[in-house]
Amino acid sequence: MEEQTQSPKRRRLVLVPCPYQGHITPMLQLGTFLHNNGGFSITIAHTRFNSPDPSNYPFFQFLYLDDGIPKHEAIPVDLIAVLLDLNVNCRASFEDQMRRLIGGGGGGAGEEVVAGVIYDEVMYFCEEILSDLKVRSFILRTTCAAASLARMALVRLNDEGYFPLKECMLQNPAPELHPLRFKDLPISLTTGFTKYPTLVKGMYNLETPIKAEAIIWNTMEWLEESIVAQIKSKSTTVPLFFIGPLHRIASARTSVLNEDFxxxxxxxxxxxxxxxxxxxxxxxxxxxxxxxxxxxxxxxxxxxxxxxxxxxxxxxxxxxxxxxxxxxxxxxxxxxxxxxxxxxxxxxxxxxxxxxxxxxxxxxxxxxxxxxxxxxxxxxxxxxxxxxxxxxxxxxxxxxxxxxxxxxxxxxxxxxxxxxxxxxxxxxxxxxxxxxxxHVKVEEDQFSSRTHLKDLVSLLSSF
CATH class of the missing domain: 3.40.50.2000 (Glycogen Phosphorylase B;)
Incomplete structure (x- = not known):
C-alpha cells in the first residue's frame, strides 16, 4: 500500500503583549508582519484590561488572561506595582490557555503546531511556564537598546550603593552609561527603588542563562551602533534581531483608544x-x-x-x-x-x-x-x-x-x-x-531591518 504524504502543519505563534499602549502597538505590528510575510497563524494572549478590539484584527485569534486589574486603573498610580501584579495574576490563566493550545483545544489538533511564543519582556512570567511546557520562547523588547542597557545596570548600581539617589547626584554622570546622568535612569526618582530590583531581575534573568531562542528589538542597529555592540558582547548565547521601526514595516491600527480623525x-x-x-x-x-x-x-x-x-x-x-x-x-x-x-x-x-x-x-x-x-x-x-x-x-x-x-x-x-x-x-x-x-527598503545589508526580519522568519519557520 502506498504511503500517504502528510501535508505540512501550519505554524501558530502566540504573542503576549504587556497591556499598555506603548507595548501593545509594536507587538500587534510584529504579529501583522509575521502573518502577512511568514504565513503564521497568530494568537494574541491579552489581558482583559486595556485589550484592543478583536474586530480590528480579523486574522488573529484572541485569548484572554485573568489580570486582576480594575478597569479604572487605565492610568496607573503605581505602574511598577501593576506590572509586578500582572506577573503574578496572569500565570494560571496563561498556563491553562497554553495547555489547551498545544493540546489542540485552541487551533485544531493535527492541523497546527505552536511554533513558539513571543512575549513582551515585561511579561516575564511566561518564561518559566513555557520552559516547563517545552514551548520555544522569544522575547520582544519594546524600548531602545540604550534603555535596555540602562535597565540592566540598575541592579549593579543599587549593589554599589547609589540608591536611594540624593538630590545632589542627579546631574552626575551615571557610571558606564554615558551620556546618561543619574536623573536620566529609567526609574522613578520619587517612589524609591524598592520594587525595581524584582522587576529588573524578572525581565533580564541576570542570574541565570537566557532560555529564550532569540531576543527581538524594535530599533535599528545603525541608530544605536555602539550600544548594540555592548549588548552583543553580553548576549553571546542567543541571536538578536533589530527589526525597527515596526510601524514602517507593518501597517496596523493598534490604538486601544478612539482616535479623533x-x-x-x-x-x-x-x-x-x-x-x-x-x-x-x-x-x-x-x-x-x-x-x-x-x-x-x-x-x-x-x-x-x-x-x-x-x-x-x-x-x-x-x-x-x-x-x-x-x-x-x-x-x-x-x-x-x-x-x-x-x-x-x-x-x-x-x-x-x-x-x-x-x-x-x-x-x-x-x-x-x-x-x-x-x-x-x-x-x-x-x-x-x-x-x-x-x-x-x-x-x-x-x-x-x-x-x-x-x-x-x-x-x-x-x-x-x-x-x-x-x-x-x-x-x-x-x-x-x-x-x-x-534603511527600511534595503534587503542586502546585513544590518538592515529587512534582513533581520527575513532571518527572524527563517528561524521561526525552522521549528
Missing amino acids: NCLQWLDEQANGSVVYVAIGSIASLGEKELGEMAWGLANSQQPFLWVVQPGAVRGSKWIEALPDGFREAVGGRGCVVKWAPQKEVLAHRAVGGFWSHCGWNSSMESLSEGVPMLCSPCFGDQKVNARYLSHVWRVGLQLENGLERGEIENGIKRLMDEEQGREIRDRAKHFKEKIEA
Whole structure:
C-alpha cells in the first residue's frame, strides 16, 4: 500500500503583549508582519484590561488572561506595582490557555503546531511556564537598546550603593552609561527603588542563562551602533534581531483608544510646518497646576498647536475642565484640543513642524521617521533615556530640564520652531527621515531591518 504524504502543519505563534499602549502597538505590528510575510497563524494572549478590539484584527485569534486589574486603573498610580501584579495574576490563566493550545483545544489538533511564543519582556512570567511546557520562547523588547542597557545596570548600581539617589547626584554622570546622568535612569526618582530590583531581575534573568531562542528589538542597529555592540558582547548565547521601526514595516491600527480623525481637517487649514503637536502618552498623569503651565506655555508661544489630553489624565477632572480661565480666549482658533489623535497621520501631516512629547519609544521612532523635531518632556522609565539620546546624541530635540514650567515651555517651543538652533535640529530630523526611509527598503545589508526580519522568519519557520 502506498504511503500517504502528510501535508505540512501550519505554524501558530502566540504573542503576549504587556497591556499598555506603548507595548501593545509594536507587538500587534510584529504579529501583522509575521502573518502577512511568514504565513503564521497568530494568537494574541491579552489581558482583559486595556485589550484592543478583536474586530480590528480579523486574522488573529484572541485569548484572554485573568489580570486582576480594575478597569479604572487605565492610568496607573503605581505602574511598577501593576506590572509586578500582572506577573503574578496572569500565570494560571496563561498556563491553562497554553495547555489547551498545544493540546489542540485552541487551533485544531493535527492541523497546527505552536511554533513558539513571543512575549513582551515585561511579561516575564511566561518564561518559566513555557520552559516547563517545552514551548520555544522569544522575547520582544519594546524600548531602545540604550534603555535596555540602562535597565540592566540598575541592579549593579543599587549593589554599589547609589540608591536611594540624593538630590545632589542627579546631574552626575551615571557610571558606564554615558551620556546618561543619574536623573536620566529609567526609574522613578520619587517612589524609591524598592520594587525595581524584582522587576529588573524578572525581565533580564541576570542570574541565570537566557532560555529564550532569540531576543527581538524594535530599533535599528545603525541608530544605536555602539550600544548594540555592548549588548552583543553580553548576549553571546542567543541571536538578536533589530527589526525597527515596526510601524514602517507593518501597517496596523493598534490604538486601544478612539482616535479623533477630525483633527486632520483642522491641520489642513494650518500653514506648512507651523503646528506643534503635543502628546505626553497614554498613561501620564497631570495635576491641575501642571495642566495650567502647559496651557500658558502653549498660549504664550504664539504657535498653533494640536494638543492631546486623554480623559482622566488630569487628576480630579474628567477631561479639560481644569484648563485655566482665559486660556481659550487667548488662543482662539490657534489651538485644537482632542482626546486622542491618529498619531502616525498627524506626524506625517505637512502642517506639523514640531512634536512636544513624553518620548515614549514608539512616539520617538514615529517622529524620527517623519523628520519631526521634538521637545522632550519625559515622565518616567525609558522615556528619560530616550529624551537624553534624542536631545544629546541624535540631536533632533530639545529637552525641558525643569519639568512643566510655562516660561521654559514657551522658550522651548520658540527655539524649536523659529530660531537658529531649531533650524539645525530640523535639518538633522529631516536627515534621519531620509536615512530611515532608505534603511527600511534595503534587503542586502546585513544590518538592515529587512534582513533581520527575513532571518527572524527563517528561524521561526525552522521549528
